[in-house]
Amino acid sequence: xxxxxxxxxxxxxxxxxxxxxxxxxxxxxxxxxxxxxxxxxxxxxxxxxxxxxxxxxxxxxxxxxxxxxxxxxxxxxxxxxxxxxxxxxxxxxxxxxxxxxxxxxxxxxxxxxxxxxxxxxxxxxxxxxxxxxxxxxxxxxxxxxxxxxxxxxxxxxxxxxxxxxxxxxxxxxxxxxxxxxxxxxxxxxxxxxxxxxxxxxxxxxxxxxxxxxxxxxxxxxxxxxxxxxxxxxxxxxxxxxxxxxxxxxxxxxxxxxxxxxxxxxxxxxxxxxxxxxxxxxxxxxxxxxxxxxxxxxxxxxxxxxxxxxxxxxxxxxxxxxxxxxxxxxxxxxxxxxxxxxxxxxxxxxxxxxxxxxxxxxxxxxxxxxxxxxxxxxxxxxxxxxxxxxxxxxxxxxxxxxxxxxxxxxxxxxxxxxxxxxxxxxxxxxxxxxxxxxxxxxxxxxxxxxxxxxxxxxxxxx
Amino acid sequence: xxxxxxxxxxxxxxxxxxxxxxxxxxxxxxxxxxxxxxxxxxxxxxxxxxxxxxxxxxxxxxxxxxxxxxxxxxxxxxxxxxxxxxxxxxxxxxxxxxxxxxxxxxxxxxxxxxxxxxxxxxxxxxxxxxxxxxxxxxxxxxxxxxxxxxxxxxxxxxxxxxxxxxxxxxxxxxxxxxxxxxxxxxxxxxxxxxxxxxxxxxxxxxxxxxxxxxxxxxxxxxxxxxxxxxxxxxxxx
Numbered sequence: 186x187x188x189x190x191x192x193x194x195x196x197x198x199x200x201x202x203x204x205x206x207x208x209x210x211x212x213x214x215x216x217x218x219x220x221x222x223x224x225x226x227x228x229x230x231x232x233x234x235x236x237x238x239x240x241x242x243x244x245x246x247x248x249x250x251x252x253x254x255x256x257x258x259x260x261x262x263x264x265x266x267x268x269x270x271x272x273x274x275x276x277x278x279x280x281x282x283x284x285x286x287x288x289x290x291x292x293x294x295x296x297x298x299x300x301x302x303x304x305x306x307x308x309x310x311x312x313x314x315x316x317x318x319x320x321x322x323x324x325x326x327x328x329x330x331x332x333x334x335x336x337x338x339x340x341x342x343x344x345x346x347x348x349x350x351x352x353x354x355x356x357x358x359x360x361x362x363x364x365x366x367x368x369x370x371x372x373x374x375x376x377x378x379x380x381x382x383x384x385x386x387x388x389x390x391x392x393x394x395x396x397x398x399x400x401x402x403x404x405x406x407x408x409x410x411x412x413x414x415x416x417x418x419x420x421x422x423x424x425x426x427x428x429x430x431x432x433x434x435x436x437x438x439x440x441x442x443x444x445x446x447x448x449x450x451x452x453x454x455x456x457x458x459x460x461x462x463x464x465x466x467x468x469x470x471x472x473x474x475x476x477x478x479x480x481x482x483x484x485x486x487x488x489x490x491x492x493x494x495x496x497x498x499x500x501x502x503x504x505x506x507x508x509x510x511x512x513x514x515x516x517x518x519x520x521x522x523x524x525x526x527x528x529x530x531x532x533x534x535x536x537x538x539x540x541x542x543x544x545x546x547x548x549x550x551x552x553x554x555x556x557x558x559x560x561x562x563x564x565x566x567x568x569x570x571x572x573x574x575x576x577x578x579x580x581x582x583x584x585x586x587x588x589x590x591x592x593x594x595x596x597x598x599x600x601x602x603x604x605x606x607x608x609x610x611x612x613x614x615x616x617x618x619x620x621x622x623x624x625x626x627x628x629x630x631x632x633x634x635x636x637x638x639x640x641x642x643x644x645x646x
Numbered sequence: 647x648x649x650x651x652x653x654x655x656x657x658x659x660x661x662x663x664x665x666x667x668x669x670x671x672x673x674x675x676x677x678x679x680x681x682x683x684x685x686x687x688x689x690x691x692x693x694x695x696x697x698x699x700x701x702x703x704x705x706x707x708x709x710x711x712x713x714x715x716x717x718x719x720x721x722x723x724x725x726x727x728x729x730x731x732x733x734x735x736x737x738x739x740x741x742x743x744x745x746x747x748x749x750x751x752x753x754x755x756x757x758x759x760x761x762x763x764x765x766x767x768x769x770x771x772x773x774x775x776x777x778x779x780x781x782x783x784x785x786x787x788x789x790x791x792x793x794x795x796x797x798x799x800x801x802x803x804x805x806x807x808x809x810x811x812x813x814x815x816x817x818x819x820x821x822x823x824x825x826x827x828x829x830x831x832x833x834x835x836x837x838x839x840x841x842x843x844x845x846x847x848x849x850x851x852x853x854x855x856x857x858x859x860x861x862x863x864x865x866x867x868x869x870x871x872x873x874x875x876x877x878x879x880x881x882x883x
Contacts, residue, residue: 203748210757218760230676230760287761288674288745301730308830316831330827337823338723339660339730341830346664353769354668361762362671 199262199292206264206285209240216240221268221282226357231268231284234277253278262292266368274372284361290369299373301336304329306370308344313363325374416461420454428583435586441603443583446470447616453580460568463560467492479572480563487524488555488563491517495552499545510543518551528554649717652703652724659696659728663735665689665774668767670742674749675761683751684784685771686742687792692775693735694799700728701810708814719821725814726821732807739800743793751789 209215221231234256241252256276259265260283267273268282276283307326310318318326330337351359419425432438443452451471459466459475466472473489480486494513498506517526518536528536532554539547567573666689672682707713707721750756771780785791 206759207757210760212757215757221762228762229764230762284762285759287671287763288749288759289671289741293744301734311828312830316828327827334823335726335818335821336730337827338825339727341825342657342660342727343664343731343734344830346660347667350661350664350668350770350773353773354767355765358677358763358765365671365761 202259202262202264203291205241205244206259208244209237209285214244219282221284223360226360228357228361231282233279234281234283235279237265237276237283238278261372263369263372264291266364266371268364271364271367271371284364286368287365290365292372300329300333301340303370303374304333304336304340305344305347306366308340309348312344312348321375420458429586437586438603439583439586443581447474447613450579450581451576453577453582456573456577456580459573463564466564466567467556475572475576476563476567479567479570480559482570482572483563483566485559485563487517487526488559490524491526492552492555492559495548498548503545506543506545510540510547513548514540526551526555648703648707649720652700652707652721655696655700655703656724656727656731659693659700659731662689662693662696662774663731663738665770666693666735667738668770670738670745672763672767673742673745675759675763677761677763677766678749678751678758679766680751680784680786680788681780681782682767683746683789683792684782685767685774685780687784687788687795688780689771689774690735690739690742690796690799694803697732697735697803697806701806704728705810705814708816722816723821723824725816726818729807729810729818732803732810736800736803736807739796739803743796743800746789746793746796749789752787 216232216236218229219231219233221228238249238252238256241247241256242249245252245255247255253276260267260276261274263274263286265276265283266286267277268284270277270281303325307318307322307329310322311326333340351362354362422431427440429439429443430437432440442448444455447470455469455471459469459472466476473493477486477489480489491513494509494517498509498513501509514522514537516522517524518533518540519525528551532550536548536551539550666686669682669686669689672678673686704721704725708718708725713721749758768780772778
C-alpha cells in the first residue's frame, strides 16, 4: 500500500534503525522493561514511550525534537508498536506502553505475496472474532476475494491451519503473537482509499490501451540483443581495445583526436559503423555530413536539413522556440518555401496547426516522417554510392602505439588541455552559418530558372 | 481414491507450512533458541519431502489423458493450491535465511529482540513432524552451520517451482475457488485431516483436559465430605 517508497529510498536508514533497535536490547545499557498485565496473564517486555525517548536522546546525543522525530519514524514503520492504542502509530512521550516487533515483521523490500498473506490474516481474524471485522477490513477482504479468487481455497486452508497451530503455543505467547500480527497489518494496510470515479475511468482507459499494445516474444527481443552485441563487439573500446591506444592507459590522446566530432578524415571503424543501421549514421555528425553530400546530389538535401533543424528545436535554447519554429516554417514548410520538404497532407496539416502554439516537440510528426523517408529511400542508395565508398577508402586505420615507458619515473608529463567547449561551440555555429548561406537546393534553382523563362516569354514591346 | 490421496498430501503440506511460518516468526525474538533452529531445519525438510510427493502425484494425474473433465478441473484446483503453498513456503525459507544471518545465537554482543515471547515452539514442531515429542540432537553451532544447507534448499525449491511452471500448463486464473468468502466461519474443527499424527495430538489434548476436570471434581467432592464430617463431629461433641 502506502509503503512502497520506503523500501526503495531508505535502505541505509533501515539498517541504521535496525542497529539502534539491537542496541536497545542490551541488558546493561538498553531500555527498561516492564510487564504488561492483560487480565490474568503477564506479558513481559513492555516499555514506556518516555523511556524510549530518553534512551534515544542519551544514546544518540541529540535534541528532544530530533529524537521524537526518530521515535515517531520507528513506530510508524513498525519496529516498535503501541500496546494500548494500536492504531496510533506515534511515539507518545508519557507512560504509554510499547513493545518491540518481531524481526520477521520488520519492514523489508522483498514482500512479494503480500495479498495472499493479508487474506490469510483476515480469514484468521474472521475465525477468531467470529466474523467481526472492521469496516475497512471487510472491504479489503471482499476486494481480495475477487482479486485472488483462484487462491481462495488455499487462503481458507492455511488460515485454519495457522489458527490451529497457534494453540500449540502457550497462552501469553499467543496473545503477544496476535498483537504482533495486528500491528504489522496496521502499518501495511491502511483503510481502502476511495478512488474518485474519474481516476477509475482513467485507469480503465489506460489498461485497455496497454492490453492493445503489440507485444514481442522474449525470444525475439533477446535475439535482437544478442545480434546487437555481436555486431558492436569489435567497436567497444573496453571489450575489444581501441587503436591507436587507450588514452586512459597510455596518456596518449590521439584516439580522441582521430575520433573528433567533425574530423577531416574519420577512422575506418567509424565509417563502417554507418553501414550497421540508419541510426548509427544519423547519430554521427560526420556521418550526417557525408550523407548530406550524397543527398544534395540526389536533390533531397532539404530533408536532412529539416531533420537537423528539428533536433535544434528540440534540444536547443528553449527561450528561442517561437522564433526557431517560425524560421523552420518559412524555410521548409510554407508553400513555395526555399527548401520545401515533401510530406503528406495529413502530417502537414497537423504540423501547421501545432505551430500556432509552438513547443519543442511540435515538429515531431513531420520529423519522424522525414526520418523514415530518408531511411527507406535514400539510405540504401547512399551505402552503394561513390561518396560513401570514397570515404570508406580514405578512412584511417590507426596503428597501435606502444606505451612509452618513461626513463625518468618522476618526469612531468606534458598534458595538453583540450579546447574550451565555449570555443568549440562558437566554431560549430560559424560552420553552420557558412553552410546555411551556401545551401542551394533544387527548388531554388528551379524557381530561378522559372523566373528567367517567364521573363523571356514576355512579349517585347 | 487418487483424489483423496492428493487431498491428504496437500493438507499435510499446508499443515507443515503453517507450522514453519510460526517458527520463522520466532527467529530473532526472545523465544529463539538452538532448539528452534533445529525445529526449523527438520520442519522445512519435511515440507520439501511433502512438496516432492505432492508434485509427483499431481503431475502424474494431470498428464493422464484418461481422467474425466470434472476430475481434471478438480486436480487443477488442487494444483493451484499446491503452487500457492509452495510460494508461501519459499518466501518463508528466504526470510528464515535472512533472519538466521542477522541473528546468530552464540555471539555475545548480539542480543535477541525482546518481543514479549517466552515459551518455546516444541509443540508446533511436534505437530509439523507428526510426533509426540521432539528429540533434539543438533550441534551447538547449528544456527550458523545450517544456513548453508538452507541456501541450497532455497535454490532447489526455486528450481522445482520453475520446472513446475514450465512443465505443467495450468492457467491459475481459470480456477474458481470452491469456498465462498466467509467459509472459514462455518467450521474451525479439523476438517479433512487424515494424518494419524495430527488426530492423536488433538485426542491427547482433549484427554488431558478431561482427566484434569475429573480430578478437580473428585478433589472438591472429597473436600466437601471432609468439611461436612468435621462440622458433624463438632456439633455432636
